[in-house]
Amino acid sequence: MYVGYMRNVRKPTKFTKLLAKTTKYHGIDLAFFHPEDIDLNQKTIKAKILVNNKWVQKEIAVPLFVDVTTYSFRYKKQIRFLHRYSYFTAGKSIAKHKFQEKIRDDGEFADLLIPTVTHSNFNSLFKFLKEHKHIVAKPNKGQKGEGIYKVSKNKNKYFLSYKEDEKQITKRKLKRFSKEVLNQKSYVYQKYIDSTTISGDPFDCRIRLEKDGKGEWEVVKYLMRIGTGQKVVSNVVQGGSVSEMTPFLKYNYASNWKSIKESLIKLGNTFPYKIEEVCQQNLSSLGIDIGIDKAANLYLFEVNHAPGTEFGEGAIATVKSDYYKYMLDKLS
Ligand SMILES: Nc1ncnc2c1ncn2[C@@H]1O[C@H](COP(=O)(O)OP(=O)(O)O)[C@@H](O)[C@H]1O
Ligand SMILES: [Mg+2]
Known part of the structure; x- marks a missing residue:
C-alpha cells in the first residue's frame, strides 16, 4: 500500500526519510513526489520510494490518500486531478x-x-495609531515574519521598529513610510500585543497539531518561540531561539503560569476543530501562533496551514503515520 507525499521540492528531505520509516511500521510505503511528477494523461506518478535506506524511483498508480500542503495549490491542474482520483486533507491558505x-x-x-x-x-x-499608540503593520499574505513593522506614537513623537532596530522618526517620515512601504502591497495594521519575555524579546507560543490515528487533532508540541534581539517578530528564521512551554512560563509568568498553561492546552484541544469549521476545509496539519500579554491574555497572531516540522520531527512523523493508517483503513 502507498500513501502519497506531495511537496513542492524535488528531493525528499531528512524528515521525509524519517516519515517513510515510521509509516513502514504500518506496512505502508511513502511515495514522495512533486506535483509535476504526476502524469495527468496516463494517471500515473513518478514517485520516490525508500528501499534499503535509499530513494528509488518508481512509477505508481495514484494512491488512495495523498498528503498535500497548501503550497501545492498553485499547481491547479494537479490539485484538480487529485481531487478527482485520490483523497487529500489540505486547503488553500486564507488571507x-x-x-x-x-x-x-x-x-x-x-x-x-x-x-x-x-x-x-x-x-x-494615523487614525489607528492615535487610537492604539502601539501598532504593528504586516502584509496580509506575509510569511516568516518578513515585512513586519512596529509603529508607536508618544505625544508628538513617532517610533518605527523593524528587525533589530528602533528609531525615532518625524511625522513626515512616517508619511513617506506609509507611501513607500505600506502602499506597495496589501497591508493590515493591528494593535501591538506586548507578548515579550522578561528581558524584552518578542515571543509567541506555537501550538503544533496533527491529526492522529483516530482522525482527531493531537497537539504534538507547544513550542515557545523567542525573537532574541528582535524588536517585533518571534519568527525563529529572523534570528531567535525556542524553549519548552512549562519552564518558559514558570520563568516569565511566575505568578500565573499554571492558568496560562491550562488556557493554552484548552485552546489546543478545541480551536483546531473551529478552524476547520469556519474555513470549511478538512485539514491534517496546523500551527496556531498565540501571543500572551503582560496581563496573561491570549491573542491569535496567525494560523499556519502548512507549518514546518522542526523541533518536533519524531512526534510529528509518528502521529502522521498513524493518521495515514487511519485514512487508508477508512478509504479502502
Ligand atoms: N499584533 C501584533 N502584536 C505584537 N506582535 C505581533 C503582532 N502581529 C505579529 N506579531 C509578531 O510577528 C510575528 C509574525 O507575525 P505573523 O502574523 O505570524 O506573520 P508571518 O506570516 O510573517 O509569520 C508573530 O509571531 C509575532 O511575534
Ligand atoms: Mg507567523
Missing part, C-alpha cells in the same frame, strides 16, 4: 484578514482576535 472575519462572525473564539484594519492611506494609519 489573515479574511480568516479573522470568519472567527469574529463565529464568536466562540472572538476574544483571541487582535483589533485589525486594512491599510488604505496615511490617514487610516
Whole structure:
C-alpha cells in the first residue's frame, strides 16, 4: 500500500526519510513526489520510494490518500486531478484578514482576535495609531515574519521598529513610510500585543497539531518561540531561539503560569476543530501562533496551514503515520 507525499521540492528531505520509516511500521510505503511528477494523461506518478535506506524511483498508480500542503495549490491542474482520483486533507491558505472575519462572525473564539484594519492611506494609519499608540503593520499574505513593522506614537513623537532596530522618526517620515512601504502591497495594521519575555524579546507560543490515528487533532508540541534581539517578530528564521512551554512560563509568568498553561492546552484541544469549521476545509496539519500579554491574555497572531516540522520531527512523523493508517483503513 502507498500513501502519497506531495511537496513542492524535488528531493525528499531528512524528515521525509524519517516519515517513510515510521509509516513502514504500518506496512505502508511513502511515495514522495512533486506535483509535476504526476502524469495527468496516463494517471500515473513518478514517485520516490525508500528501499534499503535509499530513494528509488518508481512509477505508481495514484494512491488512495495523498498528503498535500497548501503550497501545492498553485499547481491547479494537479490539485484538480487529485481531487478527482485520490483523497487529500489540505486547503488553500486564507488571507489573515479574511480568516479573522470568519472567527469574529463565529464568536466562540472572538476574544483571541487582535483589533485589525486594512491599510488604505496615511490617514487610516494615523487614525489607528492615535487610537492604539502601539501598532504593528504586516502584509496580509506575509510569511516568516518578513515585512513586519512596529509603529508607536508618544505625544508628538513617532517610533518605527523593524528587525533589530528602533528609531525615532518625524511625522513626515512616517508619511513617506506609509507611501513607500505600506502602499506597495496589501497591508493590515493591528494593535501591538506586548507578548515579550522578561528581558524584552518578542515571543509567541506555537501550538503544533496533527491529526492522529483516530482522525482527531493531537497537539504534538507547544513550542515557545523567542525573537532574541528582535524588536517585533518571534519568527525563529529572523534570528531567535525556542524553549519548552512549562519552564518558559514558570520563568516569565511566575505568578500565573499554571492558568496560562491550562488556557493554552484548552485552546489546543478545541480551536483546531473551529478552524476547520469556519474555513470549511478538512485539514491534517496546523500551527496556531498565540501571543500572551503582560496581563496573561491570549491573542491569535496567525494560523499556519502548512507549518514546518522542526523541533518536533519524531512526534510529528509518528502521529502522521498513524493518521495515514487511519485514512487508508477508512478509504479502502
Ligand atoms: N499584533 C501584533 N502584536 C505584537 N506582535 C505581533 C503582532 N502581529 C505579529 N506579531 C509578531 O510577528 C510575528 C509574525 O507575525 P505573523 O502574523 O505570524 O506573520 P508571518 O506570516 O510573517 O509569520 C508573530 O509571531 C509575532 O511575534
Ligand atoms: Mg507567523
